[in-house]
Amino acid sequence: LSNHGVTLSSTLDKITSLPLPFSLPIEEQPDVGPYSCDQSYTIELLSIDPLVIYINNFLRDEEIEHLLNLGKTRFGTSMVFAGSDGVKEVLNRTMRSSQTAFLPKEDVVCECLTKRMQSLLGNVQHVEVEALQIVKYATGGDHYRSHTDWFDAPKVDLPIPGSKDRSPKPSNRLGSIFAYLEDDCERGETYFPHLPSVLESADGAKFALAAGDTGLLVKPRKGNALFWNNLHGNGTGDERTAHAGLPVESGTKIGLNIWRLEVFGPENGAYYTTYDPDVLPSSNEVSTPNPTPTPTPRPSSVDPLPASASSGCAHPIPTHEPRSPRADRCMQYETMIYVKNIAAVFTYLAYIPSGANVDRVWNKFLRPSN
Numbered sequence: 001l002s003n004h005g006v007t008l009s010s011t012l013d014k015i016t017s018l019p020l021p022f023s024l025p026i027e028e029q030p031d032v033g034p035y036s037c038d039q040s041y042t043i044e045l046l047s048i049d050p051l052v053i054y055i056n057n058f059l060r061d062e063e064i065e066h067l068l069n070l071g072k073t074r075f076g077t078s079m080v081f082a083g084s085d086g087v088k089e090v091l092n093r094t095m096r097s098s099q100t101a102f103l104p105k106e107d108v109v110c111e112c113l114t115k116r117m118q119s120l121l122g123n124v125q126h127v128e129v130e131a132l133q134i135v136k137y138a139t140g141g142d143h144y145r146s147h148t149d150w151f152d153a154p155k156v157d158l159p160i161p162g163s164k165d166r167s168p169k170p171s172n173r174l175g176s177i178f179a180y181l182e183d184d185c186e187r188g189e190t191y192f193p194h195l196p197s198v199l200e201s202a203d204g205a206k207f208a209l210a211a212g213d214t215g216l217l218v219k220p221r222k223g224n225a226l227f228w229n230n231l232h233g234n235g236t237g238d239e240r241t242a243h244a245g246l247p248v249e250s251g252t253k254i255g256l257n258i259w260r261l262e263v264f265g266p267e268n269g270a271y272y273t274t275y276d277p278d279v280l281p282s283s284n285e286v287s288t289p290n291p292t293p294t295p296t297p298r299p300s301s302v303d304p305l306p307a308s309a310s311s312g313c314a315h316p317i318p319t320h321e322p323r324s325p326r327a328d329r330c331m332q333y334e335t336m337i338y339v340k341n342i343a344a345v346f347t348y349l350a351y352i353p354s355g356a357n358v359d360r361v362w363n364k365f366l367r368p369s370n
């Protein structure tokens, strides 16, 4: 195909060799300049058991821009897993209301971030990673209710990458990284109801305090990330890692999920050499929530639950919010009072035909109290 001696391919060559105003190779403009995957970040431990780490500067601004560009045309409504085996996905907008974009594994930045997570994990090596996933929450309450990232039963759909043995092996999500790509929003914290809250002295730009409640509240901060370990030593999931994306009241929150998969089995070079639910996790790993402390009002705190739930058990907790152990206790308490009152009224009615001094009986024994 030629026109006045100019071939289409030579024209394209000229166009594609024009200097571009950025240095990252993105999908539509491959091979444009060098991209170093090196990144210095700092970490803060938020919890030792289960291990939860806050990562400052996990992502560079150019990487974020690149990822957002890559995701732009790939968004669809976020799904949740229907069963416990991580296979069938369904739409459930009560549970999760957001948009998800799966990114191509072979993209240079996605590959780099996969390696960055692997290097953070150091000795805890494992063999496979899922496609990176961007999650976008918009104004008006987009959220993700409390869930865990691990599958109840290991997935059995992956062969070991690079291995001659192509038979599918059991795997689960060993660790999660959730990084923030956009933080231009009100609320939308990542909330771990079973983890200890940060101290009052913690950086208020990154963390919020849970009013009168346990729980760790992490605010979306662009470029920063959270890492947590999903599994017990016996390969089963750790309930204490349950977390939620609280509703975004205004603006937009965008995050990135990076999930490393553990393929179980010593022959696979796995960190956890077995998946064995019959082996008990060590005692400090058992999945009991932290005891609820006596609520103490704290200044400048953010309430992760609606006011009614954390200020004196006045009403049942709306189910779209993650329920804390304390909120559960409040509900049980209110139900108990309600049942007691109804029982008292029935007993009173039963006394009337017997001719007893019902007022005395009522005042002495039956007057409902709370």
Ligand SMILES: O=C(O)CCC(=O)C(=O)O
Binding pocket: 135, 144, 149, 178, 188, 189, 190, 191, 243, 244, 245, 246, 255, 257
């Ligand atoms: O939105 C958040 O803060 C958490 C998102 C999350 O947990 C997930 O996508 O699995």
Ligand SMILES: [Fe+2]
Binding pocket: 147, 148, 149, 243
């Ligand atoms: Fe999650």
